[in-house]
Amino acid sequence: MTTSSPEPLLALSGVNTFYGQAQVHFDLSISVGRGHIVCLLGGNASGKSTTMKIILGLVKPRSGDVSFDGASLLGLTTPQVVRRGIASVPEARRLFADMSVRENILMGAFVRNDRDAVAQDLDRMLTLFPRLGQRLSQRAGSLSGGEQQMVAMARALMSRPRMIVMDEPTMGLSPLYVDRVLELIRTINQDGVSVFMVEQNASLALEIAHEAYVLQTGRIVLSGPARALKDDPRVRDAYLGGSEAA
Amino acid sequence: MSSWLDYTINGLIVGNVYALVAVGLALIFGVSRLINFAQGSIYLVGAYIGWVAVVQLHTPLPLTILVVAVAAALVGLIIERFGLRPLQNSVRIAPLLATIGISFVLDQLVMLTFSPNPRALPSQLPDVRFQVGNGTIGPLDLLIAGVGITSALLLFVFLRYSKLGWAVRATAQDRDAAMQMGVDVNRVNQAVFGIAAALGGVSGMLVGMYYNQIDTAMSLQATLKGVVAEVVGGAGNVPGAVIGSLLLGLVESYGVAVFGTSYRNLFAFLLLVVVLVLRPNGLFASARQAPPEPLTGTFIAPSRPVRIPRWALLVAAGGFAILPLFPVSFYVLQTLINAWLLGMLALSLTLVAGTIGQVSLGHAALLAIGAYTSALLSLTLSVPVGLAIIGGGLMSAALGTLLISPSFRLRGHYVSIATLAIGEIVSLVILNWESVTRGPIGISGIPPLSLFGYDLISPTSIYWFSLAVMVVLALLQARLLGSHLGRSFRAIRDDDIAARAYGLSLNRYKSLAFIFGGFAAGVSGGIAAHLYSYINHETFNTQQSILALTVVILGGLGNVVGAIVGSVALVGLPEVFRLAAEYRILIYGIVLLLLVRFRPQGLLGTI
Ligand SMILES: Nc1ncnc2c1ncn2[C@@H]1O[C@H](COP(=O)(O)OP(=O)(O)O)[C@@H](O)[C@H]1O
Ligand SMILES: [Mg+2]
Numbered sequence: 001m002t003t004s005s006p007e008p009l010l011a012l013s014g015v016n017t018f019y020g021q022a023q024v025h026f027d028l029s030i031s032v033g034r035g036h037i038v039c040l041l042g043g044n045a046s047g048k049s050t051t052m053k054i055i056l057g058l059v060k061p062r063s064g065d066v067s068f069d070g071a072s073l074l075g076l077t078t079p080q081v082v083r084r085g086i087a088s089v090p091e092a093r094r095l096f097a098d099m100s101v102r103e104n105i106l107m108g109a110f111v112r113n114d115r116d117a118v119a120q121d122l123d124r125m126l127t128l129f130p131r132l133g134q135r136l137s138q139r140a141g142s143l144s145g146g147e148q149q150m151v152a153m154a155r156a157l158m159s160r161p162r163m164i165v166m167d168e169p170t171m172g173l174s175p176l177y178v179d180r181v182l183e184l185i186r187t188i189n190q191d192g193v194s195v196f197m198v199e200q201n202a203s204l205a206l207e208i209a210h211e212a213y214v215l216q217t218g219r220i221v222l223s224g225p226a227r228a229l230k231d232d233p234r235v236r237d238a239y240l241g242g243s244e245a246a
Numbered sequence: 247m248s249s250w251l252d253y254t255i256n257g258l259i260v261g262n263v264y265a266l267v268a269v270g271l272a273l274i275f276g277v278s279r280l281i282n283f284a285q286g287s288i289y290l291v292g293a294y295i296g297w298v299a300v301v302q303l304h305t306p307l308p309l310t311i312l313v314v315a316v317a318a319a320l321v322g323l324i325i326e327r328f329g330l331r332p333l334q335n336s337v338r339i340a341p342l343l344a345t346i347g348i349s350f351v352l353d354q355l356v357m358l359t360f361s362p363n364p365r366a367l368p369s370q371l372p373d374v375r376f377q378v379g380n381g382t383i384g385p386l387d388l389l390i391a392g393v394g395i396t397s398a399l400l401l402f403v404f405l406r407y408s409k410l411g412w413a414v415r416a417t418a419q420d421r422d423a424a425m426q427m428g429v430d431v432n433r434v435n436q437a438v439f440g441i442a443a444a445l446g447g448v449s450g451m452l453v454g455m456y457y458n459q460i461d462t463a464m465s466l467q468a469t470l471k472g473v474v475a476e477v478v479g480g481a482g483n484v485p486g487a488v489i490g491s492l493l494l495g496l497v498e499s500y501g502v503a504v505f506g507t508s509y510r511n512l513f514a515f516l517l518l519v520v521v522l523v524l525r526p527n528g529l530f531a532s533a534r535q536a537p538p539e540p541l542t543g544t545f546i547a548p549s550r551p552v553r554i555p556r557w558a559l560l561v562a563a564g565g566f567a568i569l570p571l572f573p574v575s576f577y578v579l580q581t582l583i584n585a586w587l588l589g590m591l592a593l594s595l596t597l598v599a600g601t602i603g604q605v606s607l608g609h610a611a612l613l614a615i616g617a618y619t620s621a622l623l624s625l626t627l628s629v630p631v632g633l634a635i636i637g638g639g640l641m642s643a644a645l646g647t648l649l650i651s652p653s654f655r656l657r658g659h660y661v662s663i664a665t666l667a668i669g670e671i672v673s674l675v676i677l678n679w680e681s682v683t684r685g686p687i688g689i690s691g692i693p694p695l696s697l698f699g700y701d702l703i704s705p706t707s708i709y710w711f712s713l714a715v716m717v718v719l720a721l722l723q724a725r726l727l728g729s730h731l732g733r734s735f736r737a738i739r740d741d742d743i744a745a746r747a748y749g750l751s752l753n754r755y756k757s758l759a760f761i762f763g764g765f766a767a768g769v770s771g772g773i774a775a776h777l778y779s780y781i782n783h784e785t786f787n788t789q790q791s792i793l794a795l796t797v798v799i800l801g802g803l804g805n806v807v808g809a810i811v812g813s814v815a816l817v818g819l820p821e822v823f824r825l826a827a828e829y830r831i832l833i834y835g836i837v838l839l840l841l842v843r844f845r846p847q848g849l850l851g852t853i
Pocket of ligand 2: 049
């Protein structure tokens with residue numbers, strides 16, 4: 001195990017997950033250190049998105065534990081998990097397509113009641129994502145994929161989370177936006193937010209991550225500091241195995 | 247003589263009333279993809295609360311509206327909390343069935359409390375009419391328009407500017423994403439049920455005042471009209487529901503102007519079927535928008551059916567066959583004859599709803615087609631009764647399949663709506679096609695059952711005849727289910743996309759299922775016609791369709807033996823406990839609710 005800080009912010013330990021009869025996770029253990037960017041890599045259908053859903057309480061594991069800041073999340077509903085300080089950027093962004101960009105971003109602050117500070121944070125988002133300024137009253141569904149990703153990230157930040165979980169944030173984006181998104185993740189992290197991200201694109205993710213885990217058909221087959229994994233030929237092998245099994 | 251302007255005003259006012267119901271349906275469909283069949287019952291409750299307030303408590307009008315809104319909202323909250331929330335993780339048909347059960351229970355409670363007789367509900371407004379152009383408008387019209395517009399404005403403000411309103415909209419667009427923003431979906435459900443119920447209740451009260459009459463038949467009509475308006479406007483689309491309602495009101499009003507009052511509902515249901523078939527997402531769905539998820543996938547609770555050994559079935563069949571040889575009362579035989587007739591209908595429905603997954607809510611129409619055909623064949627063409635009944639079965643198979651075929655492309659809840667509408671259309675055509683069906687008078691003097699020239703008049707012979715017909719139909723159906731064809735039916739039910747990928751033609755198989763099911767139901771209706779000797783357009787009504795659905799869920803969807811066991815249980819138990827007739831429907835509703843909640847696979851399990 002590789003976390004450098006003594007007590008991780010988020011820890012999954014011994015998680016086994018099933019959809020009906022089919023087992024998706026086998027004894028999964030992952031930890032995210034405070035202030036770190038941790039990346040979960042894996043091929044198609046290896047169980048990455050399900051890991052996100054376990055953290056958010058959208059899917060419940062059959063056994064094992066998920067704890068955040070020392071307290072278990074297992075008995076909590078998704079809204080309760082969000083109120084503990086975890087925000088999400090879901091797979092395929094999942095914006096509220098018929099609501100405006102402004103409404104989408106403000107939906108991220110749904111759990112907050114400090115209206116003035118929320119208004120300030122909205123302004124802050126517009127400096128962080130300048131493109132969105134001209135788009136505020138547009139239907140979110142009418143934006144390009146890259147712009148939608150910006151909205152999804154802004155929306156997640158609006159809850160002032162301690163941690164953001166992101167499911168394939170670069171998927172389907174043009175190379176220009178991919179770089180921009182990775183840079184933003186780094187910026188967000190430097191502001192003190194821990195990041196847990198799921199990616200298929202290993203080389204990109206390992207550029208910015210501190211630690212990484214490689215998931216293959218529901219099992220962690222490799223983990224360690226991102227720098228060490230970057231040159232590890234087994235990362236590529238694991239991938240090929242993973243997608244073949246899918 | 248009313249002017250066109252009068253018909254327009256009337257259409258818009260009635261449309262306003264529909265809108266109050268339809269907007270609630272749209273809100274609920276938006277956040278939970280559920281068609282709330284209990285909406286009309288809340289409307290009924292609203293009308294009766296209004297009656298209590300006005301007639302017994304003498305409340306002034308503004309207070310009456312407030313009382314009705316609050317009381318109806320409470321009913322809505324109770325339905326959401328205790329009827330639907332426990333079903334969140336159930337199969338997808340479960341909440342729909344639960345709202346049907348709830349609507350039966352509520353309607354019957356109202357009927358038991360207030361008696362089924364109509365009551366007057368005075369509006370307390372002065373009875374004057376103002377001249378507008380060449381039409382007139384009265385204070386009640388203005389009140390209804392005012393309530394409609396005010397509600398629309400309040401709803402707009404709520405959805406646009408309140409935090410809960412944002413949560414409602416976000417949930418409607420993406421439930422999971424809304425939860426990830428911290429939205430408590432249960433609170434959103436509560437909110438929409440409360441609002442929908444308040445609007446529905448007020449609507450019922452206004453309609454009662456408009457016609458100065460309320461009665462318990464209002465409930466189903468309101469649900470149907472609300473559903474029509476909502477689907478026409480696009481399921482889940484709130485502004486669409488308002489426009490769909492006004493359109494429906496106008497279509498009905500002009501239809502009445504041209505063809506007469508008895509055509510009012512026919513236009514409503516024809517509009518629904520046309521929209522469902524041509525534009526299932528409603529008139530206003532924009533092309534780029536993904537259709538609201540049509541609730542596909544496995545519809546029934548998967549389970550392992552209870553295995554009943556062949557000898558036990560033989561013993562049971564033999565026992566029932568020799569029963570009349572023992573000194574049993576006429577009453578017991580009569581009850582069992584009813585059970586066998588219902589059993590044939592249940593066989594039909596369990597095939598259509600269970601085996602191939604098309605949950606029909608209009609199955610009584612097949613009875614009606616069989617009954618009318620058989621009655622008319624024997625009366626006007628002097629066809630022997632035995633042949634006439636077979637003719638009824640064939641006509642039901644052919645006509646029923648033909649009528650239902652436009653909706654073969656629909657899925658999930660939409661199939662249920664379409665079958666419900668088609669059932670209503672059949673009953674309305676019978677009412678209006680006087681030259682053939684004798685219209686509202688009905689057909690009397692239908693000859694009694696007879697076979698090869700021998701009249702079957704004694705209860706014993708009728709008992710044996712109906713038992714034998716049912717057993718033959720059951721054996722045929724069991725053979726069918728075990729065959730390759732039966733497996734194809736189930737493949738289509740479980741995954742129609744995969745089934746199509748394997749090269750199965752969905753339309754062909756759905757037709758085959760409806761042909762077989764239509765025959766069984768038509769034969770049942772034919773026998774019933776000769777048994778009753780009098781039938782009219784209300785003999786076979788939606789209540790029977792729902793009763794049949796309860797029977798097949800009780801027995802286990804798709805389960806042949808279950809359909810028969812369910813029929814005997816639901817017909818027999820109220821008799822055993824000597825329940826008064828008016829409590830029966832209440833019991834059926836409660837049985838349906840309990841089944842959906844605690845044993846969705848039924849007594850004998852789904853197949
Ligand atoms: N709701 C679900 N029901 C049943 N199986 C599912 C469900 N969601 C995902 N799966 C299955 O679980 C496995 C892992 O899925 P997922 O976590 O989405 O993988 P990834 O995100 O790595 O592509 C896949 O085989 C997928 O088909
Ligand atoms: Mg995924």
